[in-house]
Every structure is written in structure tokens, then in C-alpha cells.
Amino acid sequence: MRLALFLAVTSSIRALRSYMTANETTERLRETAIAAASAGGRETLKWFRQPHGVENKAAGSGFDPVTAADKACERVIRDHLHARFPDHAIRGEEYEDVGSGEWTWLIDPIDGTRAFISGFVHWGVLLGLLRNDEPYLGVMVQPFLDEVFVGDGHSAMYMRGGKSSKMHTRETQKLADATFATTDPRLFEKWGDKQVLQRIENRVRLVRYGTDCYQYTMVALGQLDLVVENVLKPWDILPLVPIVRGAGGVLTNWQGGDDLSAGEVVASANQLIHEQALVCLQGE
Numbered sequence: 001m002r003l004a005l006f007l008a009v010t011s012s013i014r015a016l017r018s019y020m021t022a023n024e025t026t027e028r029l030r031e032t033a034i035a036a037a038s039a040g041g042r043e044t045l046k047w048f049r050q051p052h053g054v055e056n057k058a059a060g061s062g063f064d065p066v067t068a069a070d071k072a073c074e075r076v077i078r079d080h081l082h083a084r085f086p087d088h089a090i091r092g093e094e095y096e097d098v099g100s101g102e103w104t105w106l107i108d109p110i111d112g113t114r115a116f117i118s119g120f121v122h123w124g125v126l127l128g129l130l131r132n133d134e135p136y137l138g139v140m141v142q143p144f145l146d147e148v149f150v151g152d153g154h155s156a157m158y159m160r161g162g163k164s165s166k167m168h169t170r171e172t173q174k175l176a177d178a179t180f181a182t183t184d185p186r187l188f189e190k191w192g193d194k195q196v197l198q199r200i201e202n203r204v205r206l207v208r209y210g211t212d213c214y215q216y217t218m219v220a221l222g223q224l225d226l227v228v229e230n231v232l233k234p235w236d237i238l239p240l241v242p243i244v245r246g247a248g249g250v251l252t253n254w255q256g257g258d259d260l261s262a263g264e265v266v267a268s269a270n271q272l273i274h275e276q277a278l279v280c281l282q283g284e
């Protein structure tokens with residue numbers, strides 16, 4: 001009896017220590033992500049609403065802008081992450097991939113570069129962490145507004161001016177009452193998805209354009225009900241997954257699955273709106 005009790009207590013202590021260690025690791029990762037993204041964000045402000053050159057990464061007649069702010073921001077974030085987690089892999093939009101393994105950081109230094117170069121505020125610094133290729137942690141920083149959005153898939157926080165609050169999505173029940181956003185309707189037309197966008201727009205109450213990563217944080221903050229997009233890159237969306245889901249939202253591909261590699265994404269405030277949106281997307 002004493003041996004059994006001893007073994008049970010020992011097992012409980014080990015489990016508690018393991019839990020505490022895991023929590024400490026998560027908190028360290030979270031603090032590092034916020035610090036790195038915030039440092040990168042401060043770097044972008046040196047160029048925001050200031051004269052600066054814009055390069056075009058697109059071939060031919062296309063336009064895919066990148067600025068010195070994008071590159072400087074990503075360098076700052078990479079240096080910050082490497083100093084604290086040198087064994088972690090890093091993938092970013094502007095520079096080559098580094099490393100491989102269980103943990104991978106994803107960087108989009110300025111998601112919404114077109115808004116950035118136009119002086120609008122609907123852009124942000126995105127930093128995500130994958131564990132075995134699955135979204136684990138996400139941060140979006142809007143440095144000009146001093147806003148930080150962070151989530152781990154289980155909870156999500158909004159921080160501004162030294163204050164923080166837990167984020168919760170809306171409880172809108174009907175698609176007809178929903179506020180919908182997408183970045184650029186021309187992307188749907190370009191890739192043959194014009195009818196998909198029209199079906200959604202015809203069903204919702206209000207439509208907004210040009211919001212890039214900011215629209216997903218507004219879903220998490222309870223200001224939007226629905227976002228539908230296509231042709232997204234991993235660094236465009238994977239950092240936002242833990243934020244939306246952590247606030248109680250639903251984020252999947254257009255078929256309702258978790259594989260976002262095709263770049264087709266639907267993010268909803270709740271399961272009921274999500275199910276209605278998926279039906280609409282399929283033309284039913």
C-alpha cells in the first residue's frame with residue numbers, strides 16, 4: 001500500500017513538473033514572439049508615411065511591392081529569434097529559409113505592403129510559430145496604432161497602451177446579418193473565383209475591402225463576422241490561425257478542412273456562420 005501510494009505521488013509530481021515546464025516554455029515562446037514582432041514593427045515606422053523607394057518583385061506587368069521597411073523589419077525579427085532560439089528554423093517572405101526541425105518561425109514583415117506605401121493603417125507585422133508544421137502561436141503587431149494581437153489556439157489577447165484584454169469573437173447567427181471582409185476582389189476575378197465572391201457578397205449585410213491581415217484580427221476582436229480569401233502564402237495566414245481560433249473563431253479551407261496550402265481560407269466568428277459560409281462557397 002505504501003509503495004503504491006509512493007509511486008502514485010511520484011507520478012503526480014512528475015506530471016506537475018512536466019506541466020510547469022511546458023507552461024514555462026510556452027510563455028517564453030510567447031514573450032519572444034511579441035518582443036520580436038514589436039521590435040520589427042518599430043523598425044517599419046522609420047519608413048511609414050515617409051519618402052522611400054518601392055521595388056516591384058513581380059515580372060511583366062504585375063505589381064508586387066517590397067520596401068526597405070519590409071527587409072529591415074524581417075532582419076530585426078530574424079536576429080531577435082536566432083539570439084533566443086538558435087536551433088529553431090526560420091522562414092520569411094524576403095530572405096532564404098534557415099534550419100529545420102520541430103519548431104519553425106514564419107515571418108511576414110509587412111502584411112499589407114500596398115496599404116503601407118499608401119499611408120493607410122490596415123497592415124501589420126506577422127510572426128507565427130509552427131510545431132511540427134502545425135500552427136502553435138501567432139502574433140500580429142500594428143506598430144503605428146500600438147496594437148498587439150496574440151493567440152495560441154486556446155486563447156487570444158489584445159494589447160494596447162500597456163493594457164491587455166481577452167479577445168472573443170461575435171455570436172452572429174445568420175449570414176444575412178454578417179459583416180464580411182476580403183483584401184482585394186480582383187484576386188477572385190483573376191483566379192476564376194469571381195462567382196464565389198459574388199455569392200458571399202449577395203448573402204451578407206456589409207462588405208469591406210483592403211484590410212489584409214487586419215481583417216482576421218478584427219474577427220478575433222469581435223468586430224467582423226467573416227473573411228474569405230484565396231491565393232494566400234503560408235506566412236500570410238498561418239500566424240493568424242492561432243489568433244482567430246484562440247478567440248473562439250473558426251478558420252479552415254473552403255472545403256472545411258485544416259489544409260491551407262492551396263491558399264483558400266475562410267475565417268468565421270463562430271461555427272454557425274462558418275457552416276453557412278461553406279455552403280455558400282460551394283454554391284448550394
